[in-house]
Amino acid sequence: MNIDFTNVDLTGLDSYKDKSLDAFKTLIEKTGEGSDFLGWIDRPVDLDMQEYERIKKASKKIQTNSDVLVTIGIGGSYLGTKAIDYAMAGYFRRENGTQLVYAGHQLSGEYLYDLLDFLKEKEFSVNVISKSGTTTEPAIAFRFLKEMAEEKYGKEEAKNRIFVTTDRQKGALKDLATKEGYETFVVPDDIGGRFSVISAVGLLPLCVAGVDIDKFVDGFKNGRKKYTINSFEENDAIKYAAIRNMLYENGKDIEVLVNYEPKLKYISEWWKQLFAESEGKDGKGLFPVSVNNTTDLHSLGQMIQDGKRNIFETVLKVQKPDKDITIKEDSDNLDGLNYLAGRDLSYVNEKAMEGTILAHIKGNVPNILLTIDDVSEESLGELLYFFEVVVGVSGYMLGVNPFNQPGVEEYKTQMFKLLGKPGY
Numbered sequence: 001m002n003i004d005f006t007n008v009d010l011t012g013l014d015s016y017k018d019k020s021l022d023a024f025k026t027l028i029e030k031t032g033e034g035s036d037f038l039g040w041i042d043r044p045v046d047l048d049m050q051e052y053e054r055i056k057k058a059s060k061k062i063q064t065n066s067d068v069l070v071t072i073g074i075g076g077s078y079l080g081t082k083a084i085d086y087a088m089a090g091y092f093r094r095e096n097g098t099q100l101v102y103a104g105h106q107l108s109g110e111y112l113y114d115l116l117d118f119l120k121e122k123e124f125s126v127n128v129i130s131k132s133g134t135t136t137e138p139a140i141a142f143r144f145l146k147e148m149a150e151e152k153y154g155k156e157e158a159k160n161r162i163f164v165t166t167d168r169q170k171g172a173l174k175d176l177a178t179k180e181g182y183e184t185f186v187v188p189d190d191i192g193g194r195f196s197v198i199s200a201v202g203l204l205p206l207c208v209a210g211v212d213i214d215k216f217v218d219g220f221k222n223g224r225k226k227y228t229i230n231s232f233e234e235n236d237a238i239k240y241a242a243i244r245n246m247l248y249e250n251g252k253d254i255e256v257l258v259n260y261e262p263k264l265k266y267i268s269e270w271w272k273q274l275f276a277e278s279e280g281k282d283g284k285g286l287f288p289v290s291v292n293n294t295t296d297l298h299s300l301g302q303m304i305q306d307g308k309r310n311i312f313e314t315v316l317k318v319q320k321p322d323k324d325i326t327i328k329e330d331s332d333n334l335d336g337l338n339y340l341a342g343r344d345l346s347y348v349n350e351k352a353m354e355g356t357i358l359a360h361i362k363g364n365v366p367n368i369l370l371t372i373d374d375v376s377e378e379s380l381g382e383l384l385y386f387f388e389v390v391v392g393v394s395g396y397m398l399g400v401n402p403f404n405q406p407g408v409e410e411y412k413t414q415m416f417k418l419l420g421k422p423g424y
């Protein structure tokens, strides 16, 4: 992985250096606000190996008896899995593993209706994931899925097909799992939801989906080696955090994460939760937005090029696409594309990216270029760990607690009042 800051005016960055190193120290030495939730820093080298083996065993069982694993969860109990599954599964055909379908990540009755209908012809298992065990969206979805599993397979066999990932000791879901006798996996106390893809939250469904979780963990380990170095020059996570903060203080309120490979779409969705819940508080924070190019060059591109100048971009480039296709000569050339004959589509895509970067710099949009070697488990693991360190350093630089999310409670309170939930 490589990060290039040459398209950002770095004048004045020196004054952010000490602040970023202090923030990094606060993070690594666990002396700041939210330090109870820093288990993710060392988790790549400190996994519960007994649970890890159970994850692999349960995955084999699910792959053998199910066409589909219904993965129930929202926020951090959904997005990391979706991001990696979406990146690794193949665009049209899954090459290995069992299909994941998602539930409990919104409240659409139509979606759940269709899902239950779809499952009628499928053999399925369920993994319900909720750290708190009380989140409304997954709780509602699980009520339906549990009923369907019990109707289809009978109560005893349903127990073999329902897997619960939740708090080690407490919560409604933990109580229910104990009562029903479901196999459980743990969301560690010291890891917040949006940092939890490295735990059973992500590892169980991803293993079922055919993702090589050993390599994924290796990617996290590589990230830990590189991004926990206490050096502004050698640790790009610290430098990136400093540059983001400098841009923010210079009036760039919005960071756009850009990709040119559609399979990275949900990496951006994961990134949005990570940065929004970590930084968006106390009236502060960069607003995280994402675009999928070149698709969005034909929509949001106008705004980025020409709208209010409060934006900077981080472009995610893939060095080596997994597959490619070459444009052929056409004897009629009615579409005028023969000038591209012999070119790989990845070349055209790369020129679109380079051209867009040039255009956006011209339009006063600072550009950071983050290149990953490929879309592999290892590269993605390292990338996720990198962003996690960046958000920790960045949040402390901003003067907020990056590891809580008090703002998300307000919609719940209002919704519960409207729904007439007892106690509201």
Ligand SMILES: O=P(O)(O)OC[C@H]1O[C@](O)(CO)[C@@H](O)[C@@H]1O
Binding pocket: 074, 075, 076, 077, 129, 130, 131, 132, 133, 134, 135, 138, 193, 194, 277, 405, 408
């Ligand atoms: O895993 P849980 O407890 O269901 O929470 C899901 C998500 O909901 C939030 O708490 C926000 O409500 C996120 O931070 C979290 O990732």
